[in-house]
Amino acid sequence: MGSRWTGAAPALYGAALAFFVLVVILPPTYVLGYVAWGWESVARVLSDPSVSSQVADAVSLSYQVAALTTALDALFGVPLAWALTRRRVPGQRAVSTLIDLPMTVPTSARGLSVALYWMTLAGLTDPLLGLTALQVAITLPYMVRSVSSALEGVDVTYEVAARTLGAVPLTAARTVTLPLARGGVVAGSVLCFAQALSETGGATVFLSVIGAVRRPASVLIGGWKSQMVQDPSLAPLLLPAAAALSLLMMASSLAVLYAFKEVGIRLRLPEGRVLRELEARLSSRPFPDLRDLAAGSFALAALIAPSFYVSVSTAPAPPPGGFAEALAASFAIAAAVTAVDLAAGLPLAVFIARRAPPLLSRALDSLVDVPLLVPTAALGFSLGLFWTSIMPDAPGALLVALAHVSFTYPLVVRNLVAALQSLDPGLEGAARTLGADGLTTFREIVLPLIKPSMMAGAVLAFARSLNETGATLAVCPEAITAPVFIVSLVKAGAVDAAAAATISLALVSFAAVYGLKRAAGVR
Numbered sequence: 001m002g003s004r005w006t007g008a009a010p011a012l013y014g015a016a017l018a019f020f021v022l023v024v025i026l027p028p029t030y031v032l033g034y035v036a037w038g039w040e041s042v043a044r045v046l047s048d049p050s051v052s053s054q055v056a057d058a059v060s061l062s063y064q065v066a067a068l069t070t071a072l073d074a075l076f077g078v079p080l081a082w083a084l085t086r087r088r089v090p091g092q093r094a095v096s097t098l099i100d101l102p103m104t105v106p107t108s109a110r111g112l113s114v115a116l117y118w119m120t121l122a123g124l125t126d127p128l129l130g131l132t133a134l135q136v137a138i139t140l141p142y143m144v145r146s147v148s149s150a151l152e153g154v155d156v157t158y159e160v161a162a163r164t165l166g167a168v169p170l171t172a173a174r175t176v177t178l179p180l181a182r183g184g185v186v187a188g189s190v191l192c193f194a195q196a197l198s199e200t201g202g203a204t205v206f207l208s209v210i211g212a213v214r215r216p217a218s219v220l221i222g223g224w225k226s227q228m229v230q231d232p233s234l235a236p237l238l239l240p241a242a243a244a245l246s247l248l249m250m251a252s253s254l255a256v257l258y259a260f261k262e263v264g265i266r267l268r269l270p271e272g273r274v275l276r277e278l279e280a281r282l283s284s285r286p287f288p289d290l291r292d293l294a295a296g297s298f299a300l301a302a303l304i305a306p307s308f309y310v311s312v313s314t315a316p317a318p319p320p321g322g323f324a325e326a327l328a329a330s331f332a333i334a335a336a337v338t339a340v341d342l343a344a345g346l347p348l349a350v351f352i353a354r355r356a357p358p359l360l361s362r363a364l365d366s367l368v369d370v371p372l373l374v375p376t377a378a379l380g381f382s383l384g385l386f387w388t389s390i391m392p393d394a395p396g397a398l399l400v401a402l403a404h405v406s407f408t409y410p411l412v413v414r415n416l417v418a419a420l421q422s423l424d425p426g427l428e429g430a431a432r433t434l435g436a437d438g439l440t441t442f443r444e445i446v447l448p449l450i451k452p453s454m455m456a457g458a459v460l461a462f463a464r465s466l467n468e469t470g471a472t473l474a475v476c477p478e479a480i481t482a483p484v485f486i487v488s489l490v491k492a493g494a495v496d497a498a499a500a501a502t503i504s505l506a507l508v509s510f511a512a513v514y515g516l517k518r519a520a521g522v523r
Contacts, residue, residue, distance in 0.1 A: 077143030102307035111202030115209035146188030201469020349416035380474025412457035419453035
């Protein structure tokens with residue numbers, strides 16, 4: 001058995017690499033070749049003032065929203081994370097649960113709820129401010145979770161030592177704890193910026209409800225793709241424009257996020273100068289309580305209330321006809337995608353962490369993250385170009401599933417690689433010494449130890465596929481999944497029906513993800 005496994009392992013790793021290149025990496029980057037091959041058409045279309053002005057305005061709006069969102073997330077998310085990990089506040093566990101709860105609501109559903117909330121509360125119709133409010137309601141939990149995890153990993157004794165040597169709480173936090181947790185702030189900022197830049201489904205619904213004309217790049221790409229489906233005669237104009245805008249967003253977002261990470265890791269906080277009297281005053285009551293109150297109030301007003309406003313702003317009603325079928329399609333696609341991710345992701349993760357030469361391992365490890373950093377509408381557009389050129393008559397559900405694999409597969413592999421790299425190789429060595437072959441060692445030693453990470457990746461992949469809107473619309477605008485069904489209701493002006501579908505989808509999504517977590521033993 002051992003010799004057969006040894007001979008089969010290279011073939012398994014080769015198949016995993018082929019799947020990774022052909023299904024995960026090549027389709028998202030296909031737009032590069034499309035633009036290069038059709039550059040004359042692209043250049044001609046972009047020379048049209050009406051198209052170039054739309055592209056410039058969409059890119060500008062996208063980056064303005066992403067920058068404002070990340071700044072607000074950091075301003076209020078870091079203090080909130082600090083309160084949840086370093087302070088004793090009333091209802092701490094309840095607050096932590098409430099912050100995570102909106103993540104179970106699909107972004108398309110959240111777009112409707114946030115739009116109704118801010119239009120009712122403030123009459124908000126400005127697309128820049130409105131989209132920023134929407135993205136904060138989507139991304140704030142990412143910042144809080146990233147910073148909280150980093151703070152929990154910082155040994156509290158360093159802070160205690162600083163306090164023992166005379167530092168006031170604010171000085172100890174600023175000069176000791178926060179610099180050590182800087183990686184969490186950077187990771188949270190990157191996640192927030194990337195999500196705000198790429199979000200399509202929620203933004204599409206939000207802009208439809210408030211009636212705004214301006215569109216960020218992700219929504220503009222999806223809109224062009226829908227127009228081409230409805231009127232194929234527009235393809236010679238809109239297809240090159242969408243390809244160029246997708247390429248521009250891919251390249252610029254990857255460059256900005258890479259610079260973001262590099263600058264963030266190397267940035268030194270001004271920790272040397274100590275304003276003792278001012279920091280001592282700010283460390284004493286009521287200022288810490290006011291800081292916690294401000295952060296908590298912001299989370300309540302900008303995250304929790306907007307995310308669930310639709311459940312109290314509309315009369316209870318059954319989901320509209322056709323929603324059950326759309327929901328079943330979403331679950332079927334998410335389940336199939338998760339199964340494929342696990343089957344193809346596990347051997348690649350083992351290859352990256354255990355078998356690949358160092359240079360190849362680092363290259364593959366970096367490539368795994370590429371689909372996560374590309375705006376979903378741009379990603380979906382490239383995926384649609386690729387798969388429809390290879391399988392022009394493929395069923396819509398298959399195209400959607402293949403597209404979802406591209407951006408969910410990295411969630412599984414990333415978790416598995418981290419788990420395998422943190423695993424003590426001595427455990428495998430001990431099993432080999434006792435006579436176990438490679439397959440037995442992996443099955444009896446490695447697999448049980450990495451199972452929690454594997455299931456955590458599966459939960460993330462399932463939830464991501466279940467709630468995706470932008471890439472689905474870009475790949476196959478006529479596909480009907482539950483989030484797309486909600487978008488179509490909003491565009492048709494059936495807000496009450498969309499609200500009923502939103503509530504139903506939120507409840508079913510929460511139950512499904514919660515049940516999957518319980519079954520997998522994931523917190």
